[in-house]
C-alpha cells in the first residue's frame with residue numbers, strides 16, 4: 159500500500175521544476191521520507207540518523223524534516239523551512255511562521271509528500287524573490303556608481319584628465335585588464351565626399367592602459383575601416399563583443415593585429431569595443447576594453463594567468479560600459495565645446511590686446527610676456543612644499559585667472575591719450591616744432607632789425623660813420639644770433655627726459671622772462687605750458703600726464719568688471735586692479751598695503767616691472783640687461799615695495815628666462 163502510494167506521489171510531483179534540499183534529522187520516519195524524496199528527481203535528501211550527529215550548515219534554501227524531539231526555533235532558523243513529525247495523540251502547536259508544518263501520526267506518504275511540496279514551493283517562490291531583490295539591489299548600486307561617474311565626468315574640464323578618467327572607470331566597472339581610447343577626427347588631407355561619410359575621417363589612438371605590462375604608447379592615426387575592431391565599431395555604431403580575438407569566426411571582416419601581443423608578450427583575448435556617440439548621434443570615438451578578468455587584482459603575467467583569469471565580457475559588462483560610453487561621449491562633446499568657447503574668448507582677448515599695444519610699439523608684446531612670467535612664477539610657487547608657500551596652491555582655474563589678468567592688466571591704456579602714452583620727451587613734437595619756428599622768427603627779426611638800423615644810418619650818417627656803425631651792428635647781430643642759437647640748443651637738450659638740475663632750472667627761468675617783438679606785440683620766448691613741461695625734473699611726463707597714465711589701472715578694472723566672468727574666473731578684475739600697488743602703500747590707484755594686495759597681483763607686479771625694464775630700447779631709454787633688471791627689483795624689495803620671497807623664487811627658479819626677449823630695435 160505504502161509502495162503504491164509513494165510511486166503515485168513520485169509521478170504526481172515529478173513535474174515540479176524547482177529543486178529542493180531536504181535534510182531528515184531523526185530516526186523514526188527516515189525510510190518513509192527517503193522513499194518519497196527519491197521519487198522526485200529534482201529533490202535531494204540528506205539523512206542524519208543519529209541525534210548526536212551535527213546538522214550540516216544549510217547553504218541553500220532547505221527543508222528540515224525532524225521528529226518532535228528535535229524541533230525548535232534554533233534549528234528552524236538555520237533552515238528556510240521545517241516539517242515536524244509529531245507522535246500520535248500530541249497536540250499540534252500553532253506554527254510560529256509560514257514555513258513550519260506539523261504532521262501528526264499516523265502519517266501517510268501523501269501527507270508527507272504534500273507537506274514537502276507546499277514548503278518547497280513556498281521556498282522556490284521566496285528564493286526567486288530573493289534573487290530578484292538582489293538583482294534590483296545590484297542594479298541600483300550600478301546605477302549609483304554610473305551616476306557618480308557621470309557627475310565626475312561632467313565636472314572635468316581638462317581634456318587629458320577626462321579621457322584618462324573615462325578609460326579608468328570603464329576598466330574598473332568591467333574589471334578589464336587593458337583598454338584604449340580612440341577619438342574620431344577629420345582628416346584634412348582628404349576631400350569630403352557626400353556619399354562616403356567615413357572617407358575623410360580618421361581614428362586617433364589617444365590613450366592606452368594596461369595593468370599587466372608596462373608599455374609606453376604614442377598617439378597615431380588610422381583610417382576608419384571595418385577591418386579594425388575600433389573602425390568596425392565606429393562604422394556600425396554598435397558594441398562589438400569578441401570572446402576570443404584569436405578565434406574569430408572564419409568569415410569575420412575584422413582582423414586581429416597581433417603585432418602588439420607578439421612584441422610585448424601579451425595576449426589580447428576578450429575584447430569589448432563600444433561606440434561613443436554624441437547626443438546628436440554623431441560618432442565621436444570608440445572605447446576598447448581588453449581582457450575582462452576574474453578580479454581586478456589578477457595579473458596576466460604568463461599563459462596560465464591568461465587561461466585562468468581572462469573571461470569574455472558578459473552582458474552586464476556590455477550594458478554598464480555602454481552606459482558609461484554614452485556619458486563619456488557627452489562629456490567629451492561638452493569639453494570640446496568648452497575648449498572652443500575658451501579658444502574663442504582667448505583669441506578675442508589676444509586680438510584686443512594686440513590692437514591696443516599697437517598704439518605704443520615700444521611696449522608691443524608686453525601683456526603676453528607679463529602673462530607668461532606671472533603664470534611661470536605662480537606655477538613655481540605651487541610646487542614649493544616648504545616655508546611660507548608650503549600651503550599656497552594654484553588650481554587650474556587660479557592659473558587661468560592669472561593668465562587672463564596678465565593679458566589684460568594694461569587694457570585700460572585704451573583710455574589714455576595716445577600722445578601721452580607714447581610721449582618720449584618733455585615737450586610734445588608739435589610744441590618743439592613751434593619753438594623751432596619761433597626761434598627762427600627771432601633770428602629773422604634780429605636780422606631785419608639790424609638791416610633797418612643800417613638803412614637809417616645810410617640816410618643820416620657820413621660814409622665813415624656808417625662803416626664804423628655797420629661793423630658794430632654786425633658784431634651785435636652775431637652775438638645775438640649766437641645767444642639765440644644757444645638758447646634753442648639748451649631748450650632742445652632740456653627737452654630730453656633727463657634729470658633737470660637747479661642750474662638748468664635757473665637758466666630755463668631766465669629764458670622764460672625773455673621776450674621778442676612780433677608786429678608790435680611782445681611775446682615770451684617760452685609759453686607757460688612749454689616752461690612747465692621743460693621744468694619736469696625727471697622723465698618725460700608732467701604730473702597730470704603721469705596721473706593720466708596711472709588711470710589705466712582704473713580703466714582696466716572698470717572694463718574688466720563689466721565682463722560676466724564665470725565663477726571660476728571672477729577674480730580676474732581684482733588681480734589686474736592691484737598690479738601697480740606696493741607693499742608699503744605707495745602704489746596706485748588705491749594705495750593698498752601688503753595684506754590687502756592679492757598674491758597673484760604681487761606676482762604680476764614683479765613680472766610687470768621686470769618686463770618693462772628689459773623690454774626693447776625706447777627712444778629715450780635703453781633696455782636694461784637681465785642682471786641689472788633683477789638688481790633694480792632687489793632695490794624695490796629693500797624699499798619695502800615688492801615681495802621679497804616672490805622675487806627670490808623669480809630669481810632662483812629663473813622664471814625670468816621663460817619668455818623670449820624681444821628683438822632689439
Ligand SMILES: [Fe+2]
Pocket residue numbers: 567568710737738
Ligand atoms: Fe600697468
Ligand SMILES: [Fe+2]
Pocket residue numbers: 524528567568766
Ligand atoms: Fe604693464
